Amino acid sequence: MHRRPGYEARNALSKTQFKLKRQNQSIHVYGVIGWNFKGQLHFYTGSGIGGRLVQADYMAILEQIVAPERDKDCVLVEDNDGPHGTKGKGPNKIKALKDLLGIRWKMNPANSPDLNPIETIWRIIKQRLKSRGVIFEEAVLRQAIQEEWDKITIEEINRAISTMPDRVAALNERNGRPIPY
Incomplete structure (x- = not known):
């Protein structure tokens, strides 16, 4: 965001929208998908600076949401x-907790989001949210996210998952460089 000289220009509606929109982008959401499966959405606020997720928050999510809802497979x-x-x-408290709770897990590097099927689903939701225009209130944004999650079909989820072998092949062909998904 850039600042224009003078009070009026700095507080023009377009600048105010940008400020409010940036605040709304800090909503954290946890969702689960699998073949022929879509779980509930869970909204949470981290206890770190600016609502960021910290390890204590993630440990609570693992204990309260992931462990009770997970399927053994x-x-x-x-x-x-x-x-x-x-x-x-x-010592890694998070890994120890996952072992204690019996959670099977794998790490997907942040620079490979195309290899995680839920990222395809989040991309669909974000595109649908953009078509709604700027949303100013956090409660309205949460409701809109929930509505778009509810609209996601099992077919869309299965399609995202079924493309994974092709994505891995494309990644191998491109020697790890970005893939067109």
Whole structure:
């Protein structure tokens, strides 16, 4: 965002929309998909600076949401975010907790989002949300996210999952460079 000289220009409606929209983009949502399966959405606020997720928050999510809802055959796919326990040195509390809770998991590097099927679903939801225009209130944004999640069909989920072998092949052909998905 850039600042224009003068009070009126700085507080023009377009600048105010941008400020409010940026605030709304800090909503955290956890959702689960699998072949022929779509779980509930869970909204949460992190206890870190600006509502960011910290390890204590992630441990609570693992205990309260992931462990009770998981299917024994499911694998939790995580990105390389710090609270997921993929960074740092010394004993890893997050990995120990996942073992204790019996959660099977694998890490998906943050620079490979195309290899995680839920990212395809989030992309669909984000595109649908953009067509609604700017949403100013957090409660309205949460409701809109929930509505778009509810509109996601099992066919869309299965299609996202079924493309994974092609995505891996494309990644291999391109020697790890970005793929067109």
